[in-house]
Amino acid sequence: MNRKLDKAAERAVTQALRLKRGESFLLVADEPKLEIAEALARWARKAGAETTTYLMTEALRPIEEPTSLFRAMAEKADAVAYMLEARIEEKAFRGYMVGLGRAGSRVLMMPGITVDMMERLVAVDYAALDVFTRKVMAALRNAPDVRITNADGTDISFSVKGRRWANSNGDIGRRGRHGNLPAGECYTCPVEETFSGRVVLRLIDDKLGRGVLVFEKGRLASWSGRGVEAIIRHIGDDPSGLVIGEFGVGTNPGARICGNMLEAEKAFGTVHFAIGDSYGLGANASRHHYDALVADATIFAKGRLIAKAGKYSI
Helix, strand or coil, X not given: CCHHHHHHHHHHHXXXXXXXXXXXXXXXXXHHHHHHHHHHHHHHHHHCCEEEEEECXXXXXCCCCCCHHHHHHHHHCCEEEECCCCCHHHHHHHHHHHHHHHHCXXXXXXXXXXXXXXXXXXCCCHHHHHHHHHHHHHXXXXXXXXXXXXXXXXXXXXXXXXXXXXXXXXXXXXCCEEEECCCCEEEECCCHHHCEEEEEEEEECCEEEEEEEEEXXXXXXXXECHHHHHHHHHHCCCHHHHEEEEEEEECECCCCCCCXXXXXXXXXXXXXXEEECCCCCCCCCCCCEEEXXXXXXXXXXXXXXXXXXXXXXX
């Protein structure tokens, strides 16, 4: 048995999802995630939860919409863990999974999770993570004057006044909650018409490489970069995919910038912006949602410096 993975799976089941005896638990995995699924299933069984694993075979991918049989299973489950390899074509399916959480289930989203990420980033001190994430949220909440810059050329300004924040602190133990493991971010949606400027990104939706997004009043006006071009082609003629949908701040000190956005967006010193769906935090609803990572961010809000070149001052 891999003891590090087993410890991480225990944290996920007993502290994040807080599975209970008699609950139903659905694991959605592909073949590369079976070792992780086994560890989660082992602890779910110890918790007394009725557990079912749905194995997504490669022949059925990409899956854009859930089948009627999958819907029946997922919508009946008390808790769901999603672990499929992250793919652009499956964004709508992932959106359905997030929607399950908002509709009253408990949904743990781990697209592209690896054994290494489980071992390094899931068996962590969630209480300490929550304390720092709340400090960041307090510094930014209701700010009418957020500005993000960095040495790459990012310079974007916006307001988050009146917008609700979400704390991704690993707490997915209540109905109507969805979140990631690894945890460690807080996020909201900027007030759309205030969002203007230039975002220079290191990574977009698991695609490494520099890219540029230019926004005018909340809409993407121009762009460049190979990864960005791939996203724009996939969005096609759907205008909802070009609207700002999220502003997030990474708060997990163990996370690092890598080719997996699930981990990269949690890294200390980073912020991320998403185009597409706002997860109910803003005005935009869309089948699309693509995160763009900004490294070594300097953050101003409420007339004060929150972080300089990736180092927090709060």
